[in-house]
Amino acid sequence: MNTRSICAIVSTIYLACVAASANAAQGVREIPSIADRESENLNVRKSAFMRVIGLDNADARLGLAGPAARLLSTSSAVLPDSDERRLALIDMAVAQQKRLANLEAENNRLKARGAPVPEDIQFPDEEHEFYGDLILVVSSLEDSRALPFLVSALKTGAMASRAVIAFGIPAVMPVVDQLDSPDVDVRTFATGVLWNMLRQSDVISKDAASRGTIKSALLRAAADSNYRTRRAAVLGLSTLDDAESTAVLYRLAQSDPYYETIEGRAWYPVRVVASAELRRDGVRPSELK
Amino acid sequence: MRTLHRFACAAAVLCGILLFPQSASAYSYNDDLWLTYSGTQINMSAATTKDPWDSWGHWYCQVWSQIGNWCDEAVVIYDRPYVETQVYDSSAQLAYSGAAVDDPSAEDESLAVLTWQRASPSDGTWNEASQHYIEYDHYYTAEWGGFLSCITFSFMAASASSVNVTGGGGSTSCDPAVTALINDYAACAANTFVPANKCTINLGPLQCADFSQTRSNNRYSAAQLGNWAANGVNWGLVNDNMIASGGSGAGLEWALLLLEVSMPIHYPNSNFATPYTLNSAYRTPRNNVAAGGVAGSYHMSGNAADIGNPSCTPLGSRQNCRLDVWQTIDDIAHIWQLTDYYEPVTLRCQDDCYHFDYRNHGGDYQ
Numbered sequence: 001m002n003t004r005s006i007c008a009i010v011s012t013i014y015l016a017c018v019a020a021s022a023n024a025a026q027g028v029r030e031i032p033s034i035a036d037r038e039s040e041n042l043n044v045r046k047s048a049f050m051r052v053i054g055l056d057n058a059d060a061r062l063g064l065a066g067p068a069a070r071l072l073s074t075s076s077a078v079l080p081d082s083d084e085r086r087l088a089l090i091d092m093a094v095a096q097q098k099r100l101a102n103l104e105a106e107n108n109r110l111k112a113r114g115a116p117v118p119e120d121i122q123f124p125d126e127e128h129e130f131y132g133d134l135i136l137v138v139s140s141l142e143d144s145r146a147l148p149f150l151v152s153a154l155k156t157g158a159m160a161s162r163a164v165i166a167f168g169i170p171a172v173m174p175v176v177d178q179l180d181s182p183d184v185d186v187r188t189f190a191t192g193v194l195w196n197m198l199r200q201s202d203v204i205s206k207d208a209a210s211r212g213t214i215k216s217a218l219l220r221a222a223a224d225s226n227y228r229t230r231r232a233a234v235l236g237l238s239t240l241d242d243a244e245s246t247a248v249l250y251r252l253a254q255s256d257p258y259y260e261t262i263e264g265r266a267w268y269p270v271r272v273v274a275s276a277e278l279r280r281d282g283v284r285p286s287e288l289k
Numbered sequence: 290m291r292t293l294h295r296f297a298c299a300a301a302v303l304c305g306i307l308l309f310p311q312s313a314s315a316y317s318y319n320d321d322l323w324l325t326y327s328g329t330q331i332n333m334s335a336a337t338t339k340d341p342w343d344s345w346g347h348w349y350c351q352v353w354s355q356i357g358n359w360c361d362e363a364v365v366i367y368d369r370p371y372v373e374t375q376v377y378d379s380s381a382q383l384a385y386s387g388a389a390v391d392d393p394s395a396e397d398e399s400l401a402v403l404t405w406q407r408a409s410p411s412d413g414t415w416n417e418a419s420q421h422y423i424e425y426d427h428y429y430t431a432e433w434g435g436f437l438s439c440i441t442f443s444f445m446a447a448s449a450s451s452v453n454v455t456g457g458g459g460s461t462s463c464d465p466a467v468t469a470l471i472n473d474y475a476a477c478a479a480n481t482f483v484p485a486n487k488c489t490i491n492l493g494p495l496q497c498a499d500f501s502q503t504r505s506n507n508r509y510s511a512a513q514l515g516n517w518a519a520n521g522v523n524w525g526l527v528n529d530n531m532i533a534s535g536g537s538g539a540g541l542e543w544a545l546l547l548l549e550v551s552m553p554i555h556y557p558n559s560n561f562a563t564p565y566t567l568n569s570a571y572r573t574p575r576n577n578v579a580a581g582g583v584a585g586s587y588h589m590s591g592n593a594a595d596i597g598n599p600s601c602t603p604l605g606s607r608q609n610c611r612l613d614v615w616q617t618i619d620d621i622a623h624i625w626q627l628t629d630y631y632e633p634v635t636l637r638c639q640d641d642c643y644h645f646d647y648r649n650h651g652g653d654y655q
Contacts, residue, residue: 195624231620
């Protein structure tokens with residue numbers, strides 16, 4: 001065996017050692033424990049969150065504030081590949097949602113009793129900020145296992161709603177089911193998502209079954225007990241642009257019963273919006289009397 | 290897993306020592322240590338408490354120090370872009386004088402205190418647009434099988450870019466107020482901001498040019514978006530999302546456009562003044578504390594704005610605000626997807642303002 005062969009063998013062994021070491025270094029990043037991920041201490045949870053997304057060196061206190069999209073686009077670590085990490089993130093988001101619901105319930109309970117409300121219960125702004133960061137990452141996972149959570153988080157804004165719509169047809173029924181919620185915010189915003197599905201997703205809007213499901217749901221929303229949900233149904237019904245939907249729009253424009261008296265005048269919020277939508281479609285005001 | 294890691298790394302170290310006895314191959318990693326500057330001294334401080342197991346460097350450090358002794362340490366300061374894959378800009382290399390503290394355990398970089406000066410002490414302006422890095426090299430030597438082994442690896446540490454460089458007659462181009470702001474952000478990231486735990490934001494490397502006196506949109510002036518009056522400084526960190534055209538379909542002006550079109554439909558008999566009051570936009574870390582903002586508020590990254598409820602009387606106050614108007618804005622914001630993340634009416638904005646948040650829209654400051 002000549003010197004060159006020895007060098008080749010030695011080099012191969014060396015490279016194998018380096019590779020083994022690199023793999024081991026990746027593996028050493030353990031997922032934080034459930035105790036940390038669900039700790040009562042927000043900073044412990046934040047730290048766990050940062051470690052789950054691979055920002056091991058980040059300060060535990062720090063959130064993702066800042067140019068988050070840049071972070072998401074430049075750091076593959078933020079969107080973990082491993083199932084374990086993805087599920088851990090989804091679980092954290094679900095747990096945080098429950099925590100905020102519990103805080104709200106506690107806040108309401110104390111207020112109802114006339115008891116003093118601790119500031120961190122009355123204004124859980126820090127907890128909300130963290131919840132927003134969880135939604136930011138979970139909504140970027142494009143993982144169907146996150147769909148139930150994201151649907152349950154539709155109240156939180158466009159990060160969740162856009163992510164839900166991106167799932168396409170499988171997302172339709174879960175959103176429709178939100179119309180059964182006792183929370184008027186949930187029903188109203190779910191109605192808005194159904195409209196956005198029609199205008200933002202070709203897959204959904206061109207699927208006859210999905211379109212039919214959404215139409216039925218919007219007609220239901222137009223008969224909701226709360227005016228805000230009925231008002232939210234207006235845009236969707238207008239987009240459907242069929243005889244049945246238009247008939248419902250006319251009914252809302254002419255006879256929706258809800259009104260408030262503002263500055264001495266009756267204000268019919270659903271009627272005015274439905275009328276405006278019909279006028280936009282070319283209906284003359286006289287036809288709406 | 291740690292056992293496997295230890296084994297693999299020890300094997301790699303052993304391989305390195307055995308096979309490349311006289312090489313000086315560098316193992317480098319970004320230690321993310323923020324540097325603090327004081328006068329002409331650079332203090333390498335372990336600003337973040339680090340788990341010694343959380344990265345290669347520390348681990349090697351620990352193992353190697355068990356094997357033998359460090360033969361030398363040297364510090365070289367580079368001026369180079371933040372992105373690690375970029376090439377070194379050696380032209381901006383700084384020389385150092387004074388000795389690094391030779392710490393055999395090499396575990397505590399905070400012991401290294403250096404005096405320094407520019408390598409080419411001519412008049413000029415330090416390149417504030419770049420990041421300053423300090424590379425901390427450790428050389429390990431040992432006798433092994435008759436060979437002298439010398440292996441190098443490096444610690445990297447990033448600093449804020451707003452360093453007043455006076456060595457060699459250089460000067461800074463950064464407005465002092467901006468320098469102070471950048472230093473505040475660096476302190477936030479390094480957990481040295483006072484009051485403690487009231488600013489927990491890490492925007493990465495900020496540059497002078499990130500702060501603007503001109504960024505505005507068709508609704509609000511630079512002074513309003515930069516919140517100059519409340520912040521007490523005539524500069525703002527204003528993200529693209531705040532100034533994007535209303536026709537772009539995203540951002541604050543688009544949200545306002547939608548509201549201005551929609552609200553008269555919802556309230557045909559009301560004459561809400563436009564543009565709506567901008568209660569708060571960019572907040573400096575210090576003003577964010579004063580305003581009671583959350584420690585990681587997106588207001589500090591110039592990515593959030595609080596629009597006043599137009600029904601409050603007097604306008605801009607927190608009085609007589611109608612909840613139905615707030616709810617209508619909330620409905621419009623949700624249905625038209627105007628904000629990435631909302632704040633419920635129960636939070637501090639309550640019913641007198643609506644929080645627009647663009648945390649998932651990227652954008653830049655220049």
